Amino acid sequence: MAEMAANGQSPEVLFWVGCAGSFDERYKAVTQAFVKILNKVGVSFAVLGPEETCTGDPARRAGNEFLFQMQAVANIQVMNAYEVKKVVTACPHCFNTIKNEYPALGGNYEVIHHSQFLQQLINEGKVRLQGGGEFKGKKITFHDSCYLGRANNVYEAPREIIKALDVELVEMKRCKTKGLCCGAGGAQMFKEPESGKKDINVERTEEALATGAQAIAVGCPFCLTMMTDGVKNKNREADVKVYDLAEMVAKDMGI
Amino acid sequence: MSILPQLAFVLILGAAGYILSKRIKFLRRNILLGKAETRNDQPENRWKTMLLVAFGQQKMFKRIVPAFLHLLIYVGFLVINLEVLEFVLDGIFGTHRLFAPFLGGFYTAAMNMFEFLAFGVLVSCFAFLIRRNVMKVERLNKPELKGWPVKDANLILVIEIVLMFAILTMNATDQILAERGNPHYLALGTLFFSSLIRPVFEGMSDGVLVFIERFAWWFHIIGILGFAVYVTYSKHLHIFLAFPNTWYSNLKPKGEMKNMPEVTNEVNMMLGIPVENPVEPPAEIGRFGAKDVNDLSWINVLNAYSCTECGRCTAECPANLTGKKLSPRKIMMDVRDRAEEVGKSIDAGGPGFADGKSLLGDYITKEEINACTTCNACVEACPVNIDPLSIILQLRRYVAMEESGTPAQWNSMFQNMETSFSPWKFSPSDRFNWADKVKESEQ
Numbered sequence: 001m002a003e004m005a006a007n008g009q010s011p012e013v014l015f016w017v018g019c020a021g022s023f024d025e026r027y028k029a030v031t032q033a034f035v036k037i038l039n040k041v042g043v044s045f046a047v048l049g050p051e052e053t054c055t056g057d058p059a060r061r062a063g064n065e066f067l068f069q070m071q072a073v074a075n076i077q078v079m080n081a082y083e084v085k086k087v088v089t090a091c092p093h094c095f096n097t098i099k100n101e102y103p104a105l106g107g108n109y110e111v112i113h114h115s116q117f118l119q120q121l122i123n124e125g126k127v128r129l130q131g132g133g134e135f136k137g138k139k140i141t142f143h144d145s146c147y148l149g150r151a152n153n154v155y156e157a158p159r160e161i162i163k164a165l166d167v168e169l170v171e172m173k174r175c176k177t178k179g180l181c182c183g184a185g186g187a188q189m190f191k192e193p194e195s196g197k198k199d200i201n202v203e204r205t206e207e208a209l210a211t212g213a214q215a216i217a218v219g220c221p222f223c224l225t226m227m228t229d230g231v232k233n234k235n236r237e238a239d240v241k242v243y244d245l246a247e248m249v250a251k252d253m254g255i
Numbered sequence: 256m257s258i259l260p261q262l263a264f265v266l267i268l269g270a271a272g273y274i275l276s277k278r279i280k281f282l283r284r285n286i287l288l289g290k291a292e293t294r295n296d297q298p299e300n301r302w303k304t305m306l307l308v309a310f311g312q313q314k315m316f317k318r319i320v321p322a323f324l325h326l327l328i329y330v331g332f333l334v335i336n337l338e339v340l341e342f343v344l345d346g347i348f349g350t351h352r353l354f355a356p357f358l359g360g361f362y363t364a365a366m367n368m369f370e371f372l373a374f375g376v377l378v379s380c381f382a383f384l385i386r387r388n389v390m391k392v393e394r395l396n397k398p399e400l401k402g403w404p405v406k407d408a409n410l411i412l413v414i415e416i417v418l419m420f421a422i423l424t425m426n427a428t429d430q431i432l433a434e435r436g437n438p439h440y441l442a443l444g445t446l447f448f449s450s451l452i453r454p455v456f457e458g459m460s461d462g463v464l465v466f467i468e469r470f471a472w473w474f475h476i477i478g479i480l481g482f483a484v485y486v487t488y489s490k491h492l493h494i495f496l497a498f499p500n501t502w503y504s505n506l507k508p509k510g511e512m513k514n515m516p517e518v519t520n521e522v523n524m525m526l527g528i529p530v531e532n533p534v535e536p537p538a539e540i541g542r543f544g545a546k547d548v549n550d551l552s553w554i555n556v557l558n559a560y561s562c563t564e565c566g567r568c569t570a571e572c573p574a575n576l577t578g579k580k581l582s583p584r585k586i587m588m589d590v591r592d593r594a595e596e597v598g599k600s601i602d603a604g605g606p607g608f609a610d611g612k613s614l615l616g617d618y619i620t621k622e623e624i625n626a627c628t629t630c631n632a633c634v635e636a637c638p639v640n641i642d643p644l645s646i647i648l649q650l651r652r653y654v655a656m657e658e659s660g661t662p663a664q665w666n667s668m669f670q671n672m673e674t675s676f677s678p679w680k681f682s683p684s685d686r687f688n689w690a691d692k693v694k695e696s697e698q
Binding site: 017019021022023024028031032035036039047049050052053054056058059060061062063064065066067069070071073074077096099100101104105146147150151152153177178179180181183184185186187188189190191192193194195196197198199200203204 | 317507508509510511512514515518519521522523525526528543544571573574576577578579580581622625626627628629630631632634635648651652653654655656661662664665667668669672673676677678679681683684685686687688689690692693696697
C-alpha cells in the first residue's frame with residue numbers, strides 16, 4: 001500500500017490479510033491462493049503489509065475493550081490516511097469487526113468477505129472455472145463460520161462458489177442459521193476450552209464426516225484450524241481434506 | 256335476585272386489579288433497575304419484527320411439532336379472552352350470556368369456536384405435560400430447571416387444563432338446563448365439544464346442575480384472574496412481554512458489539528488524537544462492563560423477564576452441547592432471579608444491590624461465561640429475540656477490565672497483541688513474508 005501511495009496510485013480494494021493469513025503456516029497458503037487469483041484476474045489491490053495490526057477482535061470478545069480500541073484506532077488511522085474505500089478479507093472475524101465495529105470509531109469502508117468477492121468475480125465472468133480438476137463430481141460440505149453466517153447473514157456466496165465448481169454440495173444437518181460453531185470464536189482460539197464432555201470441533205467434524213463428504217470447505221482461518229484438527233482427531237486426514245474456498249477456486253483455475 | 260353475587264364479583268375484580276397493578280409496578284421497577292438505553296430507531300422495522308416474531312410466532316416454526324401445539328394454546332388464549340369480556344359484564348350486571356340475544360346464530364358459532372379452541376388447548380397442554388414428564392425432552396430437563404422452574408412449568412399446564420374443563424363443564428350443564436326449560440338459561444343449539452361430556456351430567460337434578468354451572472362459571476373467572484396474578488410471578492410472563500421484547504429487538508448485525516465511548520476518549524488521548532466532542536465523563540464513576548443487574552441495560556433485564564425457559568438457546572449452544580457449564584437459558588434466569596432479589600430487598604427497606612452479593616459470582620460463574628464462543632446460536636434460536644450473548648460479553652468486560660481476572664492464556668494473548676500487534680507472538684516485521692512465495696511462483 002505504502003508503495004502504491006508513494007507512486008500516487010490508489011488501488012481499487014485493500015486486501016486485509018489478517019494475523020492468521022500473515023502468520024499461520026496453513027492459512028498463509030490461503031492468502032497466497034487468493035492473491036494469485038487477484039493477480040490473474042488483474043484486480044487492482046494493495047495490502048498494508050507491516051502497517052497492518054490485529055483488528056482487535058479477540059481482545060474485545062475476551063473483554064479487553066482498551067486493547068481492542070488501541071488496535072482499532074491505530075488501524076483506522078492508517079486506513080484513513082490511505083483513503084481506503086473498499087476492504088476485502090478472508091477472515092470473517094476481521095470482516096465483522098471492520099464492517100460493523102470500526103464505523104463507531106471513525107472507520108467507514110465498504111467491507112466484503114473474500115467469498116463474496118470471489119462470487120462477484122465468477123458472476124462477472126472474470127474468474128472462469130474449469131468445472132473439473134481435482135474436485136469434479138466429489139461430495140463437498142460447507143461449514144458456516146458464525147461470524148460470516150449468523151453474525152452477518154452471508155450464507156449464499158460460499159455455496160454459489162462451491163456450486164460453480166461442479167461438485168456435489170452436501171449440507172450438514174446443522175447448517176446456515178443453525179450451523180454449529182467450530183469452537184474457536186469469541187477468543188476461544190487462544191485458550192483451552194473449559195472442561196466438558198467433548199471438544200466442539202470434534203462434534204462438528206463428526207457431523208461433517210457423516211455427510212460422506214470428501215472435502216470440507218470453510219471460509220475462516222479459525223474454522224480451518226479447528227476442522228483440520230477435528231479430522232486428525234478422527235484419523236481421517238488421509239481421505240478427507242479441509243480447504244478454504246479461495247484454495248478451491250485457485251486449484252480449479254490451475255494456479 | 257340477590258345483588259350479593261354482583262357485589263362479590265365487583266369486589267373480586269377490584270382486588271385482582273389492585274394486586275395486578277402492584278405487581279406490574281414491581282416488575283416495571285425491576286426492569287428499570289437496568290441502565291438507561293434508547294432503542295427507538297427504525298420504528299417501522301420494530302413494529303414489523305413484533306408482528307412477525309411475537310404476534311406471528313415466526314421463529315417458533317423452526318421446530319414444527321411444538322410450534323403447532325403452542326399455536327393452539329396461543330390462539331386459544333387470544334380468542335377465548337374475548338369471552339372473558341362477556342364474563343366480566345355478566346358478573347357486574349348479574350346477567351347471563353349478555354351477548355347471546357344480540358348475536359343470535361353468530362353467538363352459537365362463536366361458542367363452538369371457543370369450545371374448539373378450548374379442546375385444542377386441552378390437547379396441547381396434555382401433549383406438553385407428556386413431553387416434559389414422560390418423554391423427558393432433553394432441553395426441558397436440564398439442571399437449571401430443577402426445583403421451582405419445573406413446578407412452575409407443570410403448574411401452568413395444569414391450570415390451563417382445569418380452566419378449559421371449567422368452560423366445557425359450564426357450557427354442558429348450561430345447555431342441559433336450557434333444554435329442560437329453565438327460564439334463566441338460553442338454548443343455543445348444538446355446542447359440539449361440551450355435548451361430548453353431557454352424558455356425565457344428564458342424570459342430575461336441576462338444583463345440582465345449577466350449582467355445577469355456577470361453580471364452573473365462578474371457578475373459571477376467578478381462575479383467570481388468579482392466573483393473571485400468578486403469571487407475574489412465573490416464567491409465563493412471556494405471554495405479555497414477548498411483544499415489547501421483540502419491539503426492542505437488536506436490529507443491528509448480530510456480530511456487532513456495542514462500542515464503549517468512555518474507553519474511546521482515553522484511547523484517543525493515549526494515542527494523541529485530538530478529541531473534537533469529548534463525551535463528558537459521567538458524574539458517577541461507573542464500572543467497565545457488568546458485575547450486577549444495574550450495570551446491564553434495562554433491555555437485558557426486559558429480556559430476562561420475557562424468557563419462558565424453553566431452552567431452545569441452550570439446545571443450540573455449542574458449549575452446552577459438549578458438556579460445558581454454560582447455558583444461555585440459565586444466564587437469563589439468573590438475571591431475572593437477581594433482579595427479583597434486589598427488587599424485593601429494596602421494597603422491604605433492605606440493602607438492595609449493597610447486599611454483598613452480585614450477579615457475577617453469586618449467580619453466574621466465570622467458568623460459564625468463559626465457555627462462550629460468541630457464535631450467536633442462542634440469539635438466533637430464541638423465539639422472542641432474547642440476546643443472552645450481550646449479557647455474557649458485558650460480564651467478560653467487567654472481568655477483564657475491573658478484575659484483571661481473565662484466564663491466563665487470554666492474558667498472554669493480550670500481551671502478544673500489545674507487543675507484536677497480533678494475538679500470536681510473531682515479529683510484526685514478518686507480516687508480509689507470505690508474499691515471497693507468491694512472487695517466486697509468479698516469476
